[in-house]
Amino acid sequence: MPGLVIVGALGRMGRALQEAGLSAGFPVEGLVDRPENAGTPSPVDGVAVSCLSDWRECIGAGRVVIDFSSPASTLALCREAERHRMALVIGTTGMGAEGDQAVAEAARHVPVVFAANYSVGVNLLLELVQKAASVLDARQFDAEIVEAHHKHKVDAPSGTALMLAKSLAAGRDVFLGDVACYGREGITGARPQGQIGIHAVRGGDVVGDHTVSFLGEGERIGLSHMATSRRTFAEGAVRAAGWVAGRRPGVYTMRHVLGFDPT
Ligand code: NAD
Numbered sequence: 001m002p003g004l005v006i007v008g009a010l011g012r013m014g015r016a017l018q019e020a021g022l023s024a025g026f027p028v029e030g031l032v033d034r035p036e037n038a039g040t041p042s043p044v045d046g047v048a049v050s051c052l053s054d055w056r057e058c059i060g061a062g063r064v065v066i067d068f069s070s071p072a073s074t075l076a077l078c079r080e081a082e083r084h085r086m087a088l089v090i091g092t093t094g095m096g097a098e099g100d101q102a103v104a105e106a107a108r109h110v111p112v113v114f115a116a117n118y119s120v121g122v123n124l125l126l127e128l129v130q131k132a133a134s135v136l137d138a139r140q141f142d143a144e145i146v147e148a149h150h151k152h153k154v155d156a157p158s159g160t161a162l163m164l165a166k167s168l169a170a171g172r173d174v175f176l177g178d179v180a181c182y183g184r185e186g187i188t189g190a191r192p193q194g195q196i197g198i199h200a201v202r203g204g205d206v207v208g209d210h211t212v213s214f215l216g217e218g219e220r221i222g223l224s225h226m227a228t229s230r231r232t233f234a235e236g237a238v239r240a241a242g243w244v245a246g247r248r249p250g251v252y253t254m255r256h257v258l259g260f261d262p263t
Pocket of ligand 1: 007008009010011012013014032033034035037068069070071072073090091092093094115116117118119233
């Protein structure tokens, strides 16, 4: 089993990742967090290493880095992949096009799993939404996405909502940028046919709720996922770490890890 290096180790996900890694039998060999947190012992029983301020101190052949930290930290890690040569599992969201580019660059040198959501249920939902969108014609069904997250989340809409929107657009064979509507306010006019609405709710301790609605005349269909624990994301990311070790360089998603996409 590959040794795990966890970046963002003292965060909400970092802690869940240490617990999930340990219980799946992976050695947790490196913890990285902000410089001001260097030297902090792991808060998880059974993890003997303390936090470092720099992932360069954790470089080791065969190790897999799981990064759930911040865009700046993840972009730096990706851009130096040629040097560290460690497989990556990236969960940080909110990096936009710059993140896609940095991941593609890293993937020239190392294998990278990149997913805005590591839960098995959400990845199945992505498949179901694409199928539903291909059957429920945009002339008869209006599609809207509503997501809710805890009040500490810094990006909106969630990376998962964006993935769901892309699945919807793919099912309808349209480009998301042409049909997306991020929230509404004021005199908006009637809803254009084919629009995909995306809305973010923030508050409390919500781990992550997503609902895709298809709203027709006389009927409505809703497809929902509710995460009640961060452990579900952490277990998916640890599963991805076991899968990605030793693969060829390239960008992979949870579809590959779960066997939905054999390419
Ligand atoms: P958090 O704020 O609780 O933790 C982030 C941690 O990263 C903190 O300990 C912080 O000190 C550390 N960090 C920040 N900048 C750093 C740097 N430059 N170097 C080293 N460490 C640094 O946040 P969280 O709730 O754990 O979420 C972290 C990220 O993971 C967010 O982008 C979030 O949206 C994403 N996330 C993804 C999934 C998924 O399944 N892909 C699930 C949950 C959260």
